[in-house]
Amino acid sequence: MSAGLAPGGVVLRLGIHNLELSTQERIAKQTGYMIIDLHTHTRPPSDDSYLEPAELIQRAKQAGLDAICLTEHDWFWNKDALARLSQEHDFLVLPGVEMNTDEGHFLVFGIEEYSFGMHHISNLKQAVDEVGGVMILAHPYRRQFYQRDDINEAVERYYQRPFFHLLTTIEVLNGRATERQNQFSQELCRRLDLKGSGGSDAHQLSDIPTCATYFERKISNIKELITELKAGRFRPVDLRQGS
Numbered sequence: 001m002s003a004g005l006a007p008g009g010v011v012l013r014l015g016i017h018n019l020e021l022s023t024q025e026r027i028a029k030q031t032g033y034m035i036i037d038l039h040t041h042t043r044p045p046s047d048d049s050y051l052e053p054a055e056l057i058q059r060a061k062q063a064g065l066d067a068i069c070l071t072e073h074d075w076f077w078n079k080d081a082l083a084r085l086s087q088e089h090d091f092l093v094l095p096g097v098e099m100n101t102d103e104g105h106f107l108v109f110g111i112e113e114y115s116f117g118m119h120h121i122s123n124l125k126q127a128v129d130e131v132g133g134v135m136i137l138a139h140p141y142r143r144q145f146y147q148r149d150d151i152n153e154a155v156e157r158y159y160q161r162p163f164f165h166l167l168t169t170i171e172v173l174n175g176r177a178t179e180r181q182n183q184f185s186q187e188l189c190r191r192l193d194l195k196g197s198g199g200s201d202a203h204q205l206s207d208i209p210t211c212a213t214y215f216e217r218k219i220s221n222i223k224e225l226i227t228e229l230k231a232g233r234f235r236p237v238d239l240r241q242g243s
Contacts, residue, residue: 032218034066035237036225037208038096039107039138039171039199045072049203056202057089063209063239067092067219069199071107074100076114094222098138099124103163107136107171107199110226125166134229136169136197140188141181151184159191169229173198173236175210197229198236209239 041049042056053070060068070077070093077095086093096109103121110133117123128135145154170192172185189196198211216233219225228234 034215034217034219035064035212035239036067036069036094036215036219037065037200037202037212038069038136038197039071039098039174040068040202040208041072041098042070045075045077046203048073051202051204053085053093054089055205056208057085057091057093059205059208061089061091065209065212067094069094069096069107069109069225071096071098071199073098074114076112079112092220094219094225099135103161104140104142105138107138107197109134109222109229121163121166132226134169134226135167136171136229137167138171138199139174139177139181139185139201140170141177141184145181145184147178147180149184151180151187154184155187155191159188164192164194167192167194168232169195169197171199171236172196173211173238175200175202175207177201195232195234196236197234198238212237212239 037060040056042051042053043049056068070082074097076097079095082093082095094109095112096107097111099106099108099118101119101121101124106124108124108128110131111127115127118127124135140158144158145151170185170189172189173182173196174185177185186196197213200207200210200212202208213234214237215228217228219228
């Protein structure tokens, strides 16, 4: 099994224990690289998910992931509840949220509660900046790209939207997307010269493992996750056999 770099800087990684590391990655491994799923959902907070938190965590551990982020739809996990989950399962569980806005869905890290107006992208960005957080555009193909569309033409229509100047990162590997949908996201990311992340967008057990994000350094809490996202020391990975 091997790992390679696809268009858009996407790592194709076949088999979670069989990653061929570059020299830079071998150096990073000495300080502890991590594979983290940045995009997951559980019930009842996300009413379209079929996963209980314990099911998701157990599946992530079995798959060889190092951590997951719980990013429910417009719903914030209590820090103490997440700490209990991490302790009970001996597995790192980090808080996030998937916020629905007038410009799409965003994975947000660092904000702990909803404030009025956060469903407008400018207000959300202000709230994120005030707490030193990070936000990532999730599944950018939604309502922007359809299977019969030409990828380049669709990107050309979309990438000039003014809100993109607020972003540093786009989710370019989504575990529930089709190959062409992810290709659209990768080309959009390339055109905008932004960083790309990966996540399963898990709603059921079969969504794990699919996609995640490789971090060059060890992460043990949300503050360190935000630091590494801001520093750009990460890349998306596809964990599916035969990808």
